Every structure is written in C-alpha cells, then in structure tokens.
C-alpha cells in the first residue's frame with residue numbers, strides 16, 4: 001500500500017456514529033435535492049389531492065419552500081407545454097410523478113415516464129411537453145427559488161413566471 005497516511009478505520013464503524021454528521025433537515029447537495037424529490041414522489045398523500053388540471057392555462061402550485069429552495073407541483077393536460085426556456089440563475093430537479101412528459105433540448109428529445117428525474121444547472125434550456133394522451137403531473141425543485149424563466153424564441157426573448 002502506498003499511502004502517506006497511516007490513518008485507518010478499525011473495528012465497528014457503527015460504534016463511532018456520534019462522530020458522523022447528523023442528517024440535515026434541508027437538502028444542500030444535488031443528490032439531496034434529488035432525494036427530496038423522490039421522497040415527495042413516493043408520498044402521494046403530500047401532493048395527489050392538490051393536483052388540478054386546467055386546459056386553458058398550465059396549472060402550478062408551490063408545494064413547499066426551504067432555505068434557498070422551492071418545490072412546485074405542476075400538471076400538464078395532453079398537448080400542454082412550457083415552450084423553450086431556461087431557469088435563470090436556478091438549478092433544479094424535475095421529477096415526473098404521473099403520466100409521461102417529453103423533454104426537448106438542443107440535443108434532442110427524451111421521454112420521461114413516471115419516476116424519471118432530470119437534474120439541471122443554471123442556464124440549462126429545455127422545453128417540456130405532454131405529448132401523450134393522458135394528463136401528467138411533475139414536481140420541480142429549484143435552487144435558488146425560481147426568480148425568472150427566460151423564454152427562448154427565435155425572434156424575441158420574454159420572461160415567463162410560470163415554473164417549468
């Protein structure tokens with residue numbers, strides 16, 4: 001073994017649990033934000049009764065907030081889409097809760113079935129569309145909270161306030 005350190009963990013790691021960091025109350029890493037979204041997805045009682053569908057405009061509901069982040073619940077009737085946009089300075093985690101969504105980017109498109117997650121960094125541009133014949137529900141965690149959602153259009157750029 002080639003090591004400058006002779007530090008080793010010997011014995012039962014469980015015996016030193018008091019030396020480990022306690023679980024954080026709020027997520028702070030990409031993995032923890034993705035984990036938060038998965039835990040909400042698995043707990044339908046937190047969100048299923050809140051979902052509404054609106055054929056005239058995209059429906060959204062702020063499900064919760066924490067230090068520096070927001071959690072949004074969105075519904076998509078067949079044919080509804082976000083348009084091509086980014087999320088300003090926010091990074092995020094998109095999780096499909098029900099149904100199926102299609103995500104389009106400059107690199108192509110991918111189908112996102114229930115349970116699928118997409119993690120994106122600030123400036124990531126995509127379009128989310130319900131191309132299926134059934135309604136869909138998605139969960140969006142933004143860090144920091146969404147303050148702007150610049151739309152990407154061929155001829156002009158506008159700022160939308162509906163999360164996606």
Ligand SMILES: [Fe+2]
Pocket residue numbers: 082085086087126128163164
């Ligand atoms: Fe988005």
